Amino acid sequence: MMLTAALALALAAAPDTSHARPPDAAQDAPAVTVHRQPALPTVALRLSIQADDPPGYAGAGHLFQHLLLPTLEDQVARVGGRVQAIRGSDAIVYTVVGPASELDYLAGILRSTLRAPATPAPGMLAALGALSGERAAERETAPQYVRAALRARLFPADLPAAGTDEAAARLASAPLDEVWSEIYRPDRVSIVAVGDVQLDAVRRAFRSLPPPASRGPAFLPEDTVPSFEADTPQATRGWIGSAWAATDADPAALSVTARLLRSYLRRRMTRSSVDVEHWWTHHGQALALVVATPDSLVPAARRTVDGALTTLAGNVDADAVRDAAASVRRDLLFLSRSPERMAELIGEFADRGAGGDGVQQFYAELGEVTEDDVRRVLESLGAADPAKVYVPPQRIPAAQRR
């Protein structure tokens, strides 16, 4: 029984997690977090560069990822590993996973992503094409559109990962090493390792990072993001989005509130699909509610969404809060059951400035959320006007239905 008690909260139990910027290291050494998981002789290595794209070059970080990914995939395949590249709101992220015995080789692949790209870059047209496709996809279909439009209202500085058409045109002819120099500095790099490896070995593997370039672009223009109002995304149901900024809210209480709201609305709106999400980046926090509902139910659904916070406040009790917190904690454990997902979770918290043990603290705090905490969150959310987005279902004109 002791074993389970000690290990049940693998995320909360700190002994297997070490993180350090070594005292004798140069100022430009990366922060390293290691979570030991000796279950398999594998390791997931996550490298993140905490940076926004330079002004006027929105999408630059993700463009570099598209340029590098084919080469990275070939290199990682030699040891039977996997690689992924993610451009989040907080960081440019590369993750490799493979045998722990290949730690140095895999680390070398990740370090190579920090070197300034050449101009002209091989594969530039294909990478720009991929970015263009991602930009279009964000505005074409309702699920992505609703979230992107809400995010743009709440966090206007959080530009789309795929950038803008204007910025893409600039990037096509820009000196890429100069753009890169605005993004990369060794002190912005964080490393998370999860698997059968030791902290010292990971630190050694990342002891030397490429130096930053000295010169950035001579002129940094402003980004212009096209308005979402002009778009007509595809939808077969009515899509209703509401999001409340909650930058000062306690993150654990906000997560539990989101779970409570989701459970409550799913019970009430059985013919609709309901998602309630806790958004959390260095730009701030928000609670976002996205509902898709059949055409005939749209008016009732809009009323339910508008009154959601108030009605939830009238239905919160201690048992429900405890169950919701347990549900969020279990989801965290389930999500992190492979080394690369665990690395992603630890890294996301670190990239928001919470440090290498941020996820562990968050996990512990979830267990302490009370009914009063949730009520405080609901009151603060209710005090502000939410951002709202509505996408009507497309109707086929009667004459075309035959």
Next chain:
Amino acid sequence: MTSLRIFRAAAGAALALVALAGPTWAQDRIFVRTEPGTPVVAVQVLVGVGSADEPEGQAGISYLAARAVTDPARGVLDSLGAHLDVDPQKDGVGFTLTAAPDAWAEATRVLMVALFRDPVDSAATVRQRSAIVRELGARESSPADALEREREKAVYGADHPWGRPAVGTPAAVGRIRVSQVDAFLRGQFTPERTVVAVVGPVSEDEVREVLAPHMPPGELRGDSVPPPAPAESAVHADYNSITTWVSATWRFGPDADVEALRMLAHLALDRVSFGPSRRSVYNSRAEVVQYAGGGEVRLTVVIPPREAEQWAGQLRQAVGDYADQALSPGVFNDRLRRYRGERLLELDLPEARAAQMARSALLGDRTATLVDFTRLTPQRLQDAAKGLEPPIVVFLGPGGDQGA
């Protein structure tokens, strides 16, 4: 020197894994792999009941019974945050339960009671029967499923229980009555035919305390399967599609070196997958499946119809070349380096490790070994390839044999 060093590293890694993966033989058919640091507990309950146990005219009843008997428990499992998957296999039905450490014990009790103690729920059976019939109906239009049906028939024979889909057909499942499901569950779904593998941050004592009331001690019981009657020549099946699917299946016997065959399948797949010199390959797949008494190496490509016969030859060659000549040590070590990573990543989820352990245990591996690439050598690889039976080739596409 480099390749030698890599090989030693590979051997070291594998040894560590095997050492970790060695639960002692359990008379109660319970296997535990304690993994500190793994955030969830994965439980694999593998009931050794499949097509060969199904009465005449009730093809697919194993899967229907498995879905019906777990249906009423899903609400409770959801409330515990547990995830349950039911996986039909030829010789068994796998129940994969993944739960947080504070919920796994309760979730496992709920599953075991549902499997071995609860009476069948008629409403749940009718609901699941309708759902399966709908799902199978939708799958009938999938060329991948059509190929699988033709392949099973070709490899085992149309009259063999394994020559038909383990999940049954829409017509056969639609005819199964609730009383038949009830009788099948009582007679076949028993603890004596079941192995359980548990992986995660739990101790062996703790697992046994949870499972002991449901798993009385005793040797694993199972029935034998009649010998197959494979097709004597290539099978050409007509299918309305714009691509042709070509599958080659090599059977192997009970003494085969399965880990070497897995590596062989990985290497063969590399030789027939899309690449600069193989631009016409739309998709490719390799797998090794093991049953009591042997198993199969399967290699499949999806290609343009006119190239079908050529690709059948390439599939044969992709495996046959490894039987003809052993790889040089340098090349072998390079390939092993890659295979080792791919094989380890196949097991990177705790439920994958639990499933692998349970399958090994069902096949009589008393240590429920996860992987065994410790001593793989060029010679082992060649010997494994040589030990395969001649391939059974199935073409599926427009005109059946149009591409030939």
